[in-house]
Amino acid sequence: xxDSIMLLCDIGxxxxxxxxxxxxxxxxxxxxxxxxxxxxxxxxxxxxxxNKKLSDLKNWINLAEYVESSxxxxxxxxxxxxxxxxxxxxxxxxxxxxxxxxxxQDGVFKGGFIYPGKVAMQNTYANISSALHYxxxxxLNLDKMPKNSQDAISYGYLKTLFCEVSSYNMExxxxxxxxxxxxxxxxxxxxDEKLIFNxxxxxxxxxxxx
Amino acid sequence: xxDSIMLLCDIGxxxxxxxxxxxxxxxxxxxxxxxxxxxxxxxxxxxxxxNKKLSDLKNWINLAEYVESSxxxxxxxxxxxxxxxxxxxxxxxxxxxxxxxxxxQDGVFKGGFIYPGKVAMQNTYANISSALHYxxxxxLNLDKMPKNSQDAISYGYLKTLFCEVSSYNMExxxxxxxxxxxxxxxxxxxxDEKLIFNxxxxxxxxxxxx
Numbered sequence: 001x002x003d004s005i006m007l008l009c010d011i012g013x014x015x016x017x018x019x020x021x022x023x024x025x026x027x028x029x030x031x032x033x034x035x036x037x038x039x040x041x042x043x044x045x046x047x048x049x050x051n052k053k054l055s056d057l058k059n060w061i062n063l064a065e066y067v068e069s070s071x072x073x074x075x076x077x078x079x080x081x082x083x084x085x086x087x088x089x090x091x092x093x094x095x096x097x098x099x100x101x102x103x104x105q106d107g108v109f110k111g112g113f114i115y116p117g118k119v120a121m122q123n124t125y126a127n128i129s130s131a132l133h134y135x136x137x138x139x140l141n142l143d144k145m146p147k148n149s150q151d152a153i154s155y156g157y158l159k160t161l162f163c164e165v166s167s168y169n170m171e172x173x174x175x176x177x178x179x180x181x182x183x184x185x186x187x188x189x190x191x192d193e194k195l196i197f198n199x200x201x202x203x204x205x206x207x208x209x210x
Numbered sequence: 211x212x213d214s215i216m217l218l219c220d221i222g223x224x225x226x227x228x229x230x231x232x233x234x235x236x237x238x239x240x241x242x243x244x245x246x247x248x249x250x251x252x253x254x255x256x257x258x259x260x261n262k263k264l265s266d267l268k269n270w271i272n273l274a275e276y277v278e279s280s281x282x283x284x285x286x287x288x289x290x291x292x293x294x295x296x297x298x299x300x301x302x303x304x305x306x307x308x309x310x311x312x313x314x315q316d317g318v319f320k321g322g323f324i325y326p327g328k329v330a331m332q333n334t335y336a337n338i339s340s341a342l343h344y345x346x347x348x349x350l351n352l353d354k355m356p357k358n359s360q361d362a363i364s365y366g367y368l369k370t371l372f373c374e375v376s377s378y379n380m381e382x383x384x385x386x387x388x389x390x391x392x393x394x395x396x397x398x399x400x401x402d403e404k405l406i407f408n409x410x411x412x413x414x415x416x417x418x419x420x
Contacts, residue, residue, distance in 0.1 A: 013339065073357045073358055074358075075341060075358065075359045076359075077341075097338055098335075098338045098339065098342070099366075101366075103355055110355050111354070111355025111356050111357050112355060112356065112362060113355070113356055113361075113362045113363070113365040113366040113369070114335070114342065114359075114362045114363050114366045115366040115370065116331070116334045116335065116338065116366075117338065120334050120337065120338050121326070121334065123334075124326045124330050124331065124333075124334045125308075125324070125326065127330065128307055128308045128326060128327065128330050129223065129308065131285060131287075132308070132324065144321070145313055145320050145321025145322060145323070146321050146322065146323055147283045147321050148283055148284075148285065149285045149286075149324075151323075152322060152323045152324045153323070153324050155323040156309075156311075156323040156324045156325040156326075157325075159323070159374055160325065160370035160371050160373065160374045161370050163370065163373040163374040163377060164369055164370045164373040164374075167373060
């Protein structure tokens with residue numbers, strides 16, 4: 001597999017996230033024209049509109065077709081599925097605009113849940129009351145019940161999630177744009193910011209389509 | 211104490227919530243004129259603008275002045291404080307536009323946290339993605355990892371909260387507009403929809419100002 005010339009792309013609701021060898025970059029969904037790329041691109045996409053656009057372009061290879069999706073559920077995002085394909089045992093926390101938490105045991109997907117991402121949740125509190133307009137305190141001591149407003153919302157957001165995920169007693173793999181921030185809470189977690197891209201490479205290798 | 215003629219009022223961000231004997235009713239903050247009431251009203255208010263208006267009206271008695279607020283924290287809402295005053299041991303969950311969770315042990319406030327209310331959180335998920343635009347499933351089996359989108363967000367909202375609150379191993383008292391819905395999740399909880407009003411009566415009795 002020639003990693004250096006392989007072009008990967010993880011497409012979300014707002015951006016194309018490319019990995020070109022070791023170089024990562026993003027393009028906006030609203031302005032980027034995928035026809036500008038003539039070399040082969042292996043991609044996954046949770047964006048229905050982009051999916052439609054790409055289906056006519058022969059050099060854009062949709063890796064969703066190489067995943068046994070019957071192991072997952074119908075409306076599950078392909079990014080979550082691909083991340084689960086990357087591991088055999090563990091909890092994958094993908095911390096982005098949403099936080100997805102998925103469990104894989106002995107290579108089998110056991111289910112997962114969705115929690116709001118940091119920015120979305122901060123806005124939620126601020127919209128409930130201007131008295132709750134704070135950034136979250138990721139350094140919060142989760143063993144102590146809060147006695148001020150900033151800690152009260154930080155605890156509400158972070159400790160509840162921590163409580164649930166810790167109860168699985170499994171290895172935690174953190175990925176997504178906010179992975180490093182959440183590692184302050186999940187101190188034992190392994191951060192793998194390239195989990196999705198590594199998973200895509202694994203699928204390419206397995207399908208032998210490179 | 212003559213319950214039948216005592217007028218109580220719990221003032222929030224959007225409404226005056228009255229209890230007149232056994233009869234409850236609400237008035238909108240934007241349209242209601244408190245000067246229209248000439249009899250004595252015992253009230254609490256988290257609404258700074260209303261507080262200012264009421265401070266000039268001699269028949270509106272602010273019960274906040276009869277609570278030892280140094281036992282709590284500066285920016286803590288008076289509704290949370292008053293609810294805590296009502297119990298000696300337990301977790302108070304007040305499920306409204308926000309959900310406040312407060313612990314009282316041997317009559318002492320131990321701290322608490324704030325979680326988004328049902329409507330706020332449903333909007334949060336819907337705003338992240340139209341694919342997450344669902345009502346929460348309060349009948350969800352919390353012992354099973356979800357395998358569909360509606361359950362994935364319901365679990366993310368409800369199970370994380372349940373996990374944290376259950377870990378206290380204390381009696382749970384549910385109040386607020388969504389108390390009955392949350393009892394489907396906190397099956398052992400005691401619902402007391404009049405907790406705040408009962409707490410207000412207790413303060414009036416203790417202060418002997420009736």
